Amino acid sequence: MDRPYGFPPAPELVIDLDKVAASYRALATGLPGVNVHFAMKCNPHPEILALLHALGCRFEIASAAELDALVAVGADPALVLSSNPVKPAAHIARQFAAGVRCFAFDSESELDKLAVAAPGAAVFVRLAAHQIRSGVPSEGKFGVGVDAAAALMLAARGRGLVPCGAAFHVGSQMLLPHAWRAPLRAVGALMYKLAAEDVFLQMVNLGGGFPARYAGKTPTLAEYWATIDAGLQDLPYRVAAVCEPGRALVAEAGRLRATVIGTAERGGRRWAHLDVGAFNGLMESLETGNQLRFPVSDSRGSATRDRFHLTGPTCDSQDTIMFDVELSADLRTGDEVYLECAGAYTTVYASRFNGFDVPVVRCVTGVAIETSDDAAYCG
Structure with missing residues (x-):
């Protein structure tokens, strides 16, 4: 196909919204009982957000600006997870004022900010995930061990916050379903430690990492669910489960x-x-x-x-x-x-x-x- 010089003014990314919808339905069906929160950082285009909201998807954010984009398409801030473990105090205050009530953390410094900017909010601690190389390595910046996490959750209670859950992230484009096994065991260990202090979790955040089908073989969603379901069943008591997929929904x-x-x-x-x-x-x-x-x-x-x-x-x-x-x-x-x-x-x-x-x-x-x-x- 010969073409004259004078090319299009820019490359073009075409998004098939039908495929976005199909990916969401497949993930929601393949992870039964798990609330799906789209990690909007990977593609926050307004039409994608509006479509996922209409399908019943929830959302995860890292900033106040991302929350603004969700409010613009009608999403309920009360169902949004603020999952960035370290946030500017002004962003916390804006999110809390808009109705966000669930925040991630992994340090005492973050608890100090949350206690002031989001008094009485629910908080979930970020656990360090076992290091298994993913297709797009992204772990290592956040997360603490079980003992430190337990101490932080008790500190949260002492600051008037509600210690509600634990989170982890195995890394982006994870092609090994067993990567969820060790982090879920860590969640179980944390639950045992906190139960001894009369603190009981309500939620486990499975993070993202579910892969898209680039070139090469990708495990089936059923293989991921088999590991995750077994890990959830082994926890000391039942908790709600959520996940935060990004590329699995839109790539x-x-x-x-x-x-x-x-x-x-x-x-x-x-x-x-x-x-x-x-x-x-x-x-x-x-x-x-x-x-x-x-x-x-x-x-x-x-x-x-x-x-x-x-x-x-x-x-x-x-x-x-x-x-x-x-x-x-x-x-x-x-x-x-x-x-x-x-x-x-x-x-x-x-x-x-x-x-x-x-x-x-x-x-x-x-x-x-x-x-x-x-x-x-x-x-």
Whole structure:
């Protein structure tokens, strides 16, 4: 498909809202009895938030601005979890004033802020998760051990807060269902310790980490639920369970359309330079050392194939997406490249580094992405 110069003004991220709905229903069904709270940080587009709210999904936030976006689509702040363990005091106050009543913490310093800015609020302690490498490693910044968590929950009670639950996060894009086993055992140990002090938990937060289907094999949701259900059954008493998925709800709904701005051969390797790269839409390429493999195709669709290194438009050598991607051998400037499973952590990380455009977002419903040129832009 030959195209003249004068490309589209920006790469385009197309979100299939029907796929978002299907992913939510699959997760809610596959984790029976677990309240799903969308981790909106991975894609807070208003149409996605409105759709999930209409389906009965709840939400998790890290800031007051995220809460504002939820209020705008009609979400009830009383059902929102404020799960960032360290929050600016002003954000706590704004969230509490708006109706948020459940906050995460993992330090005495955070308890001091919560006691003043959210008096009488329910709080849940963040436990450190057993270190198992996930597809997008993200753990290590937050969380404490069982003994420290017990002491913090008692300190919360002493400050007039309500110690209500425990949380953990196994890491993003976790491909090992057994990763939930050790953290749930830690929750059980915490429950035993607190029961001796007449403190009983009401909730366990299973975090996120449920994977999307990029290139490669992904365990079934039933495999995750088997481990999680067994862990919940082994707790000393029944508690409500919640989870905070992000990419599992939106990643597979997104197709990123990029344009080839140039090709080159260097050292026997073929390179395809796109108008979108790590800094203006695909930061997770850098976060994973280029190991996150987006399914890729191109508009030329030739039977003869070759391998390319896909790289972005900036002058920074780190701005590379994936190595050794199979595409049409005759790929050339002006052709389009399509990256699937791109609905999570794309536009939220994007910057205009070097002056290049971030992706335009277009939401579609009731039509296939391939034939959605006439769909209206959202937002």
